[in-house]
Amino acid sequence: MTGTPRRLTQRDIARMTGVSQATVSLVLNGRSDGDVRIAPDTRERVLQAIRDSGYVADPIARRLAARDNRIIGVFTYEPVFPAGNSDFYHPFLVGIEEQAEALGSDLLLLTSAPVVDGRRRIFHEGNRLRLADGCILLGRSLDRDELARLVADGFPFVSVGRRDDAGGPVPYVGADYAGATEALVRRAVGLGHTRLAYMGQGEGPESHADRKAGFDRGVAAAGVDSVHLPADDLGAVLSSGATVVFAEEHSDGVALAGEIRASDVSIITLGQPTRHVTDPTGTQFTGFAIPRREMGAQALEVLTALIDGTKTRRQRLLPCELIPGTTLEERWK
Structure with missing residues (x-):
């Protein structure tokens, strides 16, 4: 009884054509890498080997290589699920989820962050932040050193809630x-x-x-x-x-x-x-x-624009709805 045939890899194509695996990857993704130029005959040899062998590229690997995973990270500096927080964060998450669905993106809730000095930290050994194309940050108070590092690194992120500059303007969608x-x-x-x-x-x-x-x-x-x-x-x-x-x-x-x-x-x-x-x-x-639900949705809207490199307002304040209520009474002398 024979086993399942082994899936061909880029390394197999490289061996068949006498080129490096990096060259195969560049040909598959239809691009060159900096100053590296692929000769037309080499490119055709690789393509012919792909056609002859029936090689099919791993779609996940191709998306990772292109840095277009349609995966959005969500990092929370404090617990967001119902416990002692009166479901405060739930509408933010609903807005984020609805916008992600509309854009055809997946959400990755980053939960492996360790707690240091009583607070969660984004950056730690083995953090998976870059599995995502960009990240939305949730929390009442965000770590300023981590914000500054995100700004300096150029990694796409948006804060839900207005934030002061941290070595540069911080993208946010907040409430007025x-x-x-x-x-x-x-x-x-x-x-x-x-x-x-x-x-x-x-x-x-x-x-x-x-x-x-x-x-x-x-x-x-x-x-x-x-x-x-x-x-x-x-x-x-x-x-x-x-x-x-x-x-x-x-x-x-x-x-x-x-x-x-x-x-x-x-x-x-x-x-x-x-x-x-x-x-x-x-x-x-x-x-x-x-406007918690709208803040979540617009945060993802801004983040998507940052990832795609399209022009958008990176800092937004949304109006709050005034509630008349019954606890403010007229008072005249």
């Missing part, structure tokens, strides 16, 4: 947190609030810094008073004299509502919850919605 927060300040001031509080970090990740920048800009333009409160000091809200609190984290707004239920302090939350919190009242908070 500053503009949305400033608009909510104007709405609060228009309802008679003259002392506003911002509760949260207001610094660190770009998403936090942008929210605080929008708050400060709105307060300065309106000429009203403001105070910055830490997220873990709910008791300071009542003593601050503020009549409306802007909660950087939705979950902090929920906790605050439970603490000051009997007061007349209004609450505005700046985006969807990033961590799980139970709100038995089902309160519809005034605030804004992050």
